[in-house]
Amino acid sequence: MNKEKLIYKFLAVSFLLCMACNVILQAKAYQSFKVSIYVRAYEVDKMKDMHWLDSTWTVISRQLDVDKVYLETHRDLLIVDDATLEQAKKFFHDRGIETAGGITYTINEANSFETFCYSNPEHRKMVQEIAEHTAKHFDEFILDDFFFTNCKSDGEIKAKGAQSWTDYRLKLMTEAGRDLVLKPAKKVNPHVKVIIKYPNWYDHFQGLGFNLEEGPQLFDGIWTGTETRDPSGNQHLQNYLSYNVIRYFDNLRPGHNGGGWVDSGGLSLGMDRYAEQLHLTMLTKTPEIILFAYNQLLGVKLSPKFLTPWQGMGTSFNYNEMTAPIRLKDGTSVEPTTMARIAGVVLKQTDKLIHKLGNPIGIESYKPFHAAGDDFLQNYLGMIGLPMDMHPAFPEDQQVVLLTAQAARDPEIVTKIKKQLQSGRDVVITSNLLKAISEKLAEISELRCTDLKAFVNDFGRYGRSGRDLLIPQVQYYTNDAWEMVSAGRPLTGGVSGYSILLRAPYATGNMYVLTIPDDMGNLYDFPAKALNEIRRVMSKDVGVYIEAPSKVGLFVYDNKTLVVENFNDEPVEVHIVTSDKVMKLESLEDEGVLTPLPAEPVQNRRPVTPKNSFRLLLLPHSYKAFLYK
Structure with missing residues (x-):
């Protein structure tokens, strides 16, 4: 066989192998939707340590099939550096996992969710620089649900003047979204898609500047917070909201609501409450769910306290199934250790049903x-x-x-x-x-x-x-x-x-x-x-x-x-x-x-x-x- 034929054969085999790899990498873990994880800037910053990244991902990925991760670039004035972001992206891409970016615009989340003051020139400059930094690394990023303002500084009081806080903040945050986030991000990366996540307290949005009349049309997409946690908590979020809020946001701009977002808050009432939030979110036929967050899926350990009195009756969400050994693809078994296992079992179970339902x-x-x-x-x-x-x-x-x-x-x-x-x-x-x-x-x-x-x-x-x-x-x-x-x-x-x-x-x-x-x-x-x-x-x-x-x-x-x-x-x-x-x-x-x-x-x-x-x-x-x- 001459040299040209050998080269041709090598290229052909390489092409087929690459195609096969792509098929494997793009294989969907779920039939009806994607499952994603949001990673806070605190954990993304730790991903500069490859040992920490590999070991923590092993814990989560053995218990939960994941299609995508959102890597946050900023939270509480912590900005993740370029090298760490690129290293984390490569790690996940090498394992067939999609990546996107995320931003939480908070000054200090622990201080009553302290937000930026959007009439403050220094804050405005920082907001824009964070958007530009994120667009440089990602073709898609999501704003966590703090792109509102609760700032009542002297400067904001003066800027508000005689307007109501609602009228002032609606105009202020619409302008900030357009001029401080969208335009700068798209100047850095014309292909970037910027998504705004709206939280679960939709009836009070206008008072903090979330503009449901203009925002869904302004941003490239929206996302829905479906965390209902404890219904008797200070937000009084009834279980049904995990379904209802997605339907409402779907109707704001049909076809542009990317999915639901659930955290671990409901685990305080037992495994069933967390499971219900996941299940209700997917009953909306939404195309993707984001699990918040990497640290919770890693750090919230399975415990008998999640076992509810009615378990053992044959209920839909089965605690014994959640805690049973996991059979890996290589034939070995591992013991489940964290709440990632609950999400994995519930979402696989719901996935068997969702494709049978209509609109x-x-x-x-x-x-x-x-x-x-x-x-x-x-x-x-x-x-x-x-x-x-x-x-x-x-x-x-x-x-x-x-x-x-x-x-x-x-x-x-x-x-x-x-x-x-x-x-x-x-x-x-x-x-x-x-x-x-x-x-x-x-x-x-x-x-x-x-x-x-x-x-x-x-x-x-x-x-x-x-x-x-x-x-x-x-x-x-x-x-x-x-x-x-x-x-x-x-x-x-x-x-x-x-x-x-x-x-x-x-x-x-x-x-x-x-x-x-x-x-x-x-x-x-x-x-x-x-x-x-x-x-x-x-x-x-x-x-x-x-x-x-x-x-x-x-x-x-x-x-x-x-x-x-x-x-x-x-x-x-x-x-x-x-x-x-x-x-x-x-x-x-x-x-x-x-x-x-x-x-x-x-x-x-x-x-x-x-x-x-x-x-x-x-x-x-x-x-x-x-x-x-």
């Missing part, structure tokens, strides 16, 4: 930009089995639209409500929205929600709450509107009753008023039968609803699939209610099939839509998924 759908709720009122209410409603889908524009193609107090920000809201009702469709408003715009709503129905309150615990034929609930009194003219669900203390055999769900007909539609307790958490105390009636009224567009106690979530998709999830610490019985055309529910996890229960006799005067009901027993903190035909 999420729900009860559409209108939230105008920068609106306040009924803060985070949709997450509480999600926890009582109402699948939520929040939008920044009034939905015009739905049979039922939910309006909370936030809709009062829209000066044309009554016109939009009347149009909806005159087309033969329905609107559900909250008691707080009624209170905010009762004079305007008098064009539709003369209803009032004053400062008067009532204690209630008896919902009549719908059951009892078990505790006293403080609610606003919704008042109306008899026979112009009518109570569908009432409550008193007591109602049965008592002297006073108050509206929980009120119907006020207008044209060919209905305006319903849903009374929200002063403590939103008391929605969970509503009797199951009262919740069932609320679900029935609000679920026309979804085509399916549940009959169950509170703290049971329903997730519905446009390919006639659904997921029902129990957030309670005890088993619950759930009835899945469909049209009478649906004759079976097929499990998406095994070969199980549910068939309809025998029809119950009609016990009231109201016309009833024919329906079928399917009985399901759900274990604590467990879910079931079905296809209905």
